[in-house]
Amino acid sequence: MDNATEHGRSTEARGTAEPPVARTSATRLTLASPLYRGAAIALFLSGLGFSAAAPQIASFLVHDLGGSLTAAGLFYLTNLTAPVAGYLVGARSDRTGRRLGLFRLCALAGFAGWAGIAYSTQLWMPYVVSAVVLGFAGAATSQLFAAVHDEMQARPRPGDDGVVAVVRMALTAGWVVGPVAGSFLAAHTSLRAMLLATALCTLAQVVPLWTVRAPVVETPLVERASLSRGPGVRAMLPLLAFTALYVLVYAGESIKYAYLPIYMNGRLGFASGLSGAVIGIQPLVEILLMPLAVVVARRTGMVRLMVLGAGFGVAANLCFALTGTAAGLFAGQVFMGGVWGVFAALGIIVAQRLLPTAVATASAVFLSSTALSSALGGAAGGIGAAGMGLPLVFLIPAALALVAAVGLALMARSTGRDL
Numbered sequence: 001m002d003n004a005t006e007h008g009r010s011t012e013a014r015g016t017a018e019p020p021v022a023r024t025s026a027t028r029l030t031l032a033s034p035l036y037r038g039a040a041i042a043l044f045l046s047g048l049g050f051s052a053a054a055p056q057i058a059s060f061l062v063h064d065l066g067g068s069l070t071a072a073g074l075f076y077l078t079n080l081t082a083p084v085a086g087y088l089v090g091a092r093s094d095r096t097g098r099r100l101g102l103f104r105l106c107a108l109a110g111f112a113g114w115a116g117i118a119y120s121t122q123l124w125m126p127y128v129v130s131a132v133v134l135g136f137a138g139a140a141t142s143q144l145f146a147a148v149h150d151e152m153q154a155r156p157r158p159g160d161d162g163v164v165a166v167v168r169m170a171l172t173a174g175w176v177v178g179p180v181a182g183s184f185l186a187a188h189t190s191l192r193a194m195l196l197a198t199a200l201c202t203l204a205q206v207v208p209l210w211t212v213r214a215p216v217v218e219t220p221l222v223e224r225a226s227l228s229r230g231p232g233v234r235a236m237l238p239l240l241a242f243t244a245l246y247v248l249v250y251a252g253e254s255i256k257y258a259y260l261p262i263y264m265n266g267r268l269g270f271a272s273g274l275s276g277a278v279i280g281i282q283p284l285v286e287i288l289l290m291p292l293a294v295v296v297a298r299r300t301g302m303v304r305l306m307v308l309g310a311g312f313g314v315a316a317n318l319c320f321a322l323t324g325t326a327a328g329l330f331a332g333q334v335f336m337g338g339v340w341g342v343f344a345a346l347g348i349i350v351a352q353r354l355l356p357t358a359v360a361t362a363s364a365v366f367l368s369s370t371a372l373s374s375a376l377g378g379a380a381g382g383i384g385a386a387g388m389g390l391p392l393v394f395l396i397p398a399a400l401a402l403v404a405a406v407g408l409a410l411m412a413r414s415t416g417r418d419l
Contacts (some may be wrong), residue, residue, distance in 0.1 A: 026162025026291070035151050036163055038208035039144045040170035042107075046141060047174020049201025052182025052194060053114065057126075060191040065123045076378065078130035079371035083364075085135035086142060090364030099147035099360065100209060103140050107205045110137030114199035118192045140205065141171070142363035145348050149359045165294045165345040169287055172344060176283045236365075239354040242411065243366050246347060247373040248404040249313050249339065252397030254377030255384075256336070260320060260329070263390045270326065278329050285337025290345040302346045303412040303419045309342030310408055313401030321394035339401075350419055 030036040058072040093102050113133035117126045148167060152160045186194040264275040297305045312335045319332030351366035352359045377397070384393040412419075 026159050026166045026294070029157065029159055029163050030166045033151065033163075034212050035147060035209070036167060038212050039148055040167045041208040042144060042205040043141065043167060043171040044174040045201045045205050047171040048178045048181065049114070049174075049198040051175040051178030052185070052201070053198040055179050056182055056186050056191055056194055057117075059186075060117075060195065061123065061126065064191055065120065065126070067123045071123065075127060075130065076374060078127055078134075080375055081131045081135035082138045082371040083368040086139045086364035086368035087361065089136060089139035090142060090146075090358070090361035093143060093146060093360035093364075094358040097150075099143045099150065100212065103143035103147070103209070104206050106137055106140035106143060107202055109133050110140060110202035110205075111199045113137055114195055114202055118195035118199060137202065138368060139364055142360060142367045145352070145363045145367070146360035149352050149363075161298070161349060162291065162294045164349055165290045168344050168348065169290050172283060172287055172290070172340075176280075176287070235357070236355060238411075239351060239362055239365060241407070242350060242354055243369045245310075245404045245407045245411070246343065246366070247369050247376060248400040248407075249310050249343065250370055250373035251377035251380060251400050252313060252317055252336075252394075254374045255381035255393065255397050256317075256320070258378070258381055259385060259390060259393055263320075264329065267390055268324065268326075274326060278326070278333055281330060282333045282337045282340070285334050286340045286344060289338060289341025293342045293345040297346055301412065301415075301419060302350050303408055303415055305342055306346065306350075307405050307408045307412055309339050310401050310405035312336070312338040312342075314398050314405065317394045317398035317401065321391050321398065324391065353419060 030040055057075060058069075061067040061072040061075060062069065089102055089106065093099055096102075110133075113129050116129040116133065120126050120129070145164070145167075148164065152163070182194055182198075185197055261275060261279070264270040264278060265272070270278075293305060316332040316335035316339065319328045319335065323329065323332070348363060348366060351362045355362035380396050380400075381393060384396045388395070
């Protein structure tokens with residue numbers, strides 16, 4: 001009798017207990033939410049447009065405006081205004097809490113900037129437009145990630161970290177398609193037409209989010225007074241340290257894209273199809289690994305996984321520097337896909353958690369830091385190529401990635417499993 005009673009009680013307890021919350025897949029969460037879905041489409045268009053123009057802008061400056069190769073190379077230094085513009089937009093966003101309004105203004109600035117470059121008639125015009133206007137356009141991406149963060153805070157659900165990875169994958173997908181689309185359009189029309197298409201892609205970002213209303217963050221009066229002055233330097237130190245380590249890892253990208261094609265085609269004599277396959281394998285690996293990185297990070301912690309990601313960067317650049325074979329370069333690109341499968345999926349999440357009271361500022365500082373890494377990589381690569389030659393120049397990004405791995409290991413030790 002007692003056993004029966006006990007069985008009944010356990011059955012009743014199971015019947016009245018709340019069922020566990022099912023973990024919905026990140027893809028379903030993204031498709032079900034107008035904000036998440038719209039952000040993914042917008043970021044795909046952003047990646048598509050920018051990556052279509054990036055490989056062609058130097059040709060436009062040289063062939064259409066009569067600039068020298070040196071002048072074309074200096075164009076990328078105009079990106080150094082992006083961190084300043086991103087910080088200003090992020091600070092404004094954190095004061096007002098209105099992410100999508102600023103996103104639309106930044107997208108409009110991007111449209112005006114790329115259209116202005118397309119219609120430029122003097123060599124100096126694209127430099128001014130890029131430094132002044134396009135610096136603010138780049139802040140559109142950070143505003144979308146801040147809006148996604150606010151939605152997660154307002155309506156938290158299991159699997160939210162996977163949503164960030166899915167949205168970030170859309171941006172990567174745009175970067176996969178963009179260079180091919182840009183080359184095709186430029187070859188069949190003109191470089192100016194291709195730049196106008198980039199302007200239209202940038203403007204089209206606002207369409208999937210035109211009627212979407214994101215949660216407006218209500219900031220307490222004490223925090224609002226603090227945000228009006230901007231987050232203090234002490235509060236930003238962890239974010240700045242993490243961003244500096246990210247810059248060291250990312251600097252290898254500009255060195256790789258500058259010198260790996262020259263090394264493959266000039267020194268190794270690879271056919272264009274083979275060298276294109278080596279370059280193209282990285283984003284495919286990256287897209288495949290991003291969801292896996294989120295799953296693994298739930299068990300290990302995000303910063304700990306980034307230590308491994310930076311280690312992949314060391315291995316990748318050692319493959320570039322020391323193997324001298326197609327198989328070795330393919331292996332290096334697979335390792336590099338592992339680097340960005342981790343950092344692209346998790347980097348923005350870590351940045352926002354390191355400055356939780358000003359997520360738009362955190363997003364802007366982190367995402368705009370790629371301009372600093374490009375400048376660092378360009379300077380280090382230029383000096384290294386002159387002093388060490390090819391392929392030993394790739395030992396420089398290997399050393400930078402190693403320093404980043406050590407720094408991330410120290411950060412992981414101090415934060416534990418919190419990040």
